Amino acid sequence: MSAPRKVPGRTLARVFWRCLFLQAAWNRRGMQNLGFAYAIDPALRALYPEAARREEALRRHLGFFNCHPYMAAAIVGGAVHHEEKVAAGAEPGQQPLQYKQTLQGPLAALGDGFFWTALRPFFGAVAALLALLVGWPGILAALAVYNAIHLVLRVRLFRAGYLKGDAIVGDISRLGLPVAADRLRAAGAALCGVAAGVVVLRSLALAGGPAGIVAALAAGAGYVALARGARLLPIAYAAVLAGIGTAVLVGRLHGSS
Numbered sequence: 001m002s003a004p005r006k007v008p009g010r011t012l013a014r015v016f017w018r019c020l021f022l023q024a025a026w027n028r029r030g031m032q033n034l035g036f037a038y039a040i041d042p043a044l045r046a047l048y049p050e051a052a053r054r055e056e057a058l059r060r061h062l063g064f065f066n067c068h069p070y071m072a073a074a075i076v077g078g079a080v081h082h083e084e085k086v087a088a089g090a091e092p093g094q095q096p097l098q099y100k101q102t103l104q105g106p107l108a109a110l111g112d113g114f115f116w117t118a119l120r121p122f123f124g125a126v127a128a129l130l131a132l133l134v135g136w137p138g139i140l141a142a143l144a145v146y147n148a149i150h151l152v153l154r155v156r157l158f159r160a161g162y163l164k165g166d167a168i169v170g171d172i173s174r175l176g177l178p179v180a181a182d183r184l185r186a187a188g189a190a191l192c193g194v195a196a197g198v199v200v201l202r203s204l205a206l207a208g209g210p211a212g213i214v215a216a217l218a219a220g221a222g223y224v225a226l227a228r229g230a231r232l233l234p235i236a237y238a239a240v241l242a243g244i245g246t247a248v249l250v251g252r253l254h255g256s257s
Contacts (some may be wrong), residue, residue, distance in 0.1 A: 004048055005084060005086065006084065007025070007046050007047065007080055007086060007149070008046060009015050011042045011043055011046050011252055012043070012080070014042045015039055015040060015042055015043050015076065015077075015080060015158075016073070016076075016154075016155065016158050017037040018038055018039040018042070019035075019036075019072065019073055019076045019154075019158065019165045020154075021035060021038070021039075022072055022076075023035055023070050024034065024067050024128055024163050025038065029064075030062065030063065030064050030065065031064060031065060032065045032067065032069075032072070033061070033062050033063060033064055033065045034062070036061050036065045036072075036076065036079075036100075037058055037061045037062050039076050040061055040076060040079055040083070041058065041069075041081060043070070043080045044057045044058055044061075045084065047083055047084060047087040048087060048179070053087075056093070057083060057086070057087075057093075058229060059060075060093065060096060060097055061079070061100075063145050065099065065100060065104060066104060066108065067103075067104040067105075067108045067111070068107060068108045068110070068111025068112055068115065068116075069111075070109035070111050070115055070150050070153065070154055070157075071111035071157065071159040072104075072107070073109065073154040073158040073161070074103070074107060074157035074158065074160065074161040074168055074172065075099070075100055075103050075104060075107065075161060076158060076161065077157065077158040077159060077161030077162035077163075077168075078103070078161035078162065078164075078165050078166070078168060079096045079099060079100060079161075080161075081161065081163070081164070081165040082095045082096040082099050082165060083096055091105065093170075099165070099166065103169075107172070110172070110177050110178070113178060113181050114177040114178070114180065114181045114184075115150065116183050117181065118180070118182075118184040118188070119146065119149065119150070119181075119184055120182035121184075121185070121188050122184040122185070122187060122191070123142050123143075123145065123146040124142075124187040124188075125188040125189075125191035125192050125195065126142045126145075126191060127129060127139045127142035128192070128195050129142070129189075129194055129195045129198070130142055130189050131182050132195055132198045132199065133198070140215075141232035157172070169216060189236040246252065
């Protein structure tokens with residue numbers, strides 16, 4: 001057994017850059033397998049100078065892989081960590097595969113719950129509110145902050161996976177993503193309420209008089225109905241009819257003035 005050969009820092013940076021495109025070659029058979037193999041290939045070239053061993057290692061990573069694209073950074077980094085040990089003879093060749101198979105499901109669930117159902121909707125609500133208040137620069141600001149957050153997290157996950165391998169599970173647990181997701185959902189719902197309030201206030205300011213009151217009452221009635229478990233589709237139809245009625249009322253008022 002030889003001393004583990006370390007992947008150079010510049011090569012690790014290339015691996016991380018490539019893992020940002022994990023889903024570029026998504027396919028039904030292996031899903032993200034081609035993207036994973038493409039991402040880890042520079043590290044394998046640094047670890048296995050012999051063509052036969054490098055090909056064997058690359059084939060290992062062409063098997064099925066599917067995870068949340070952001071959380072997958074931890075698995076890519078951890079796979080490099082284990083490949084270093086395999087190249088040195090300290091671990092069997094199946095160890096990187098076991099690492100990937102063990103973590104891809106749990107990290108996919110964590111990523112979906114945090115990013116797709118909490119962080120992204122939260123910043124969608126932020127963008128909607130800022131668009132109402134300051135226009136398109138607010139949307140760009142929300143997009144910039146969202147992308148900064150997920151990129152920083154991906155860098156941290158990749159680095160922790162590379163440095164700690166299996167021990168990254170503790171680091172991910174300490175992030176408290178499920179708790180943060182619950183708070184973001186609540187905050188996003190509150191922001192949606194604020195955005196709806198802004199829309200109602202602007203309707204009152206533009207329409208004035210009875211039309212503005214009708215718009216406010218319709219919005220409030222719809223919210224109460226949904227909160228009490230009413231079905232969404234009938235409420236949506238009722239909202240459309242209320243909007244038409246309000247438009248007719250506004251038109252008549254303006255026509256008589």
